[in-house]
Amino acid sequence: xxxxxxxxxxxxxxxxxxxxxxxxxxxxxxxxxxxxxxxxxxxxxxxxxxxxxxxx
Amino acid sequence: xxxxxxxxxxxxxxxxxxxxxxxxxxxxxxxxxxxxxxxxxxxxxxxxxxxxxxxxxxxxxxxxxxxxxxxxxxxxxxxxxxxxxxxxxxxxxxxxxxxxxxxxxxxxxxxxxxxxxxxxxxxxxxxxxxxxxxxxxxxxxxxxxxxxxxxxxxxxxxxxxxxxxxxxxxxxxxxxxxxxxxxxxxxxxxxxxxxxxxxxxxxxxxxxxxxxxxxxxxxxxxxxxxxxxxxxxxxxxxxxxxxxxxxxxxxxxxxxxxxxxxxxxxxxxxxxxxxxxxxxxxxxxxxxxxxxxxxxxx
Numbered sequence: 001x002x003x004x005x006x007x008x009x010x011x012x013x014x015x016x017x018x019x020x021x022x023x024x025x026x027x028x029x030x031x032x033x034x035x036x037x038x039x040x041x042x043x044x045x046x047x048x049x050x051x052x053x054x055x056x
Numbered sequence: 057x058x059x060x061x062x063x064x065x066x067x068x069x070x071x072x073x074x075x076x077x078x079x080x081x082x083x084x085x086x087x088x089x090x091x092x093x094x095x096x097x098x099x100x101x102x103x104x105x106x107x108x109x110x111x112x113x114x115x116x117x118x119x120x121x122x123x124x125x126x127x128x129x130x131x132x133x134x135x136x137x138x139x140x141x142x143x144x145x146x147x148x149x150x151x152x153x154x155x156x157x158x159x160x161x162x163x164x165x166x167x168x169x170x171x172x173x174x175x176x177x178x179x180x181x182x183x184x185x186x187x188x189x190x191x192x193x194x195x196x197x198x199x200x201x202x203x204x205x206x207x208x209x210x211x212x213x214x215x216x217x218x219x220x221x222x223x224x225x226x227x228x229x230x231x232x233x234x235x236x237x238x239x240x241x242x243x244x245x246x247x248x249x250x251x252x253x254x255x256x257x258x259x260x261x262x263x264x265x266x267x268x269x270x271x272x273x274x275x276x277x278x279x280x281x282x283x284x285x286x287x288x289x290x291x292x293x294x295x296x297x298x299x300x301x302x303x304x305x306x307x308x309x310x311x312x313x314x315x316x317x318x319x320x321x322x323x324x325x326x327x328x329x330x331x332x333x334x335x336x337x338x339x340x341x342x343x344x345x346x347x348x349x350x351x352x353x354x
Contacts, residue, residue, distance in 0.1 A: 002304065002311070005310075006285060007284065007301060008284050008301060010297055013318065022320055028303070
């Protein structure tokens with residue numbers, strides 16, 4: 001089974017969504033034990049925290 | 057600087073020592089020099105040059121021939137003889153190489169210019185001293201490796217011959233010899249990274265955006281466990297933000313996605329990049345492959 005070798009530091013400047021788009025396009029999710037959030041975090045890209053909607 | 061500066065062939069004992077035959081050669085980056093005699097003899101500096109900056113390449117010499125021309129001797133009308141030139145030294149040598157090493161050498165030593173230092177059998181280190189810049193450095197030379205192609209019946213190391221054409225006669229007049237406290241073997245030999253072979257098993261296309269490669273320990277077993285950080289781009293056709301993403305497909309096979317630009321896109325037709333495996337512990341290169349040139353096809 002193919003094993004993901006990690007993201008390059010060159011991608012550090014990308015947004016979470018840009019990196020996710022790249023990951024989906026390349027199909028890395030098919031790699032053994034691949035966890036996008038965990039791999040992205042290794043180069044400092046964290047999942048954005050969604051803001052709660054303010055109630056009226 | 058040297059006890060032997062003056063002509064004292066029958067004098068001080070130090071000046072009677074003859075140089076032993078060359079045993080090892082350091083092929084250095086043309087810009088490599090040593091600012092002090094301590095640096096010239098520093099083991100740490102040499103090891104760092106071999107396995108970190110990769111500005112020095114150690115070669116064991118198996119056999120060599122001095123191919124320097126004899127000087128032209130002219131006879132004047134009064135029958136006095138004169139030497140009309142100072143032939144610049146040259147040599148050929150054969151090195152201790154595996155077949156795979158020699159294949160890499162053929163691709164690397166293609167007539168480019170380097171600086172060459174020698175280690176003799178007695179452990180002496182021979183180079184030159186540049187009085188203008190006050191630095192120690194190897195002798196400037198162009199080196200080309202040529203193969204006879206067909207396996208040689210005897211002396212297999214003679215299949216590949218290196219032709220060394222030195223550039224300046226004066227550098228040899230200003231030769232400098234010193235004896236390091238360490239030996240080339242084992243200290244420097246052990247510092248040389250383990251060689252890997254990397255060959256492409258597919259072509260990179262602009263549509264696909266990736267190439268598959270096979271990595272082996274020289275001509276031996278598959279080399280497994282490489283990750284993205286172990287692949288480096290050495291040169292490119294002026295591309296920016298080159299990024300690899302590596303997938304280990306097992307048994308020494310890897311898929312290497314290669315992108316360029318700040319917003320990553322596949323390389324385009326006409327782009328080229330030269331890649332290499334450099335597996336490091338901290339900054340020390342433990343394993344290194346040959347260079348793989350990737351030219352992007354339609």
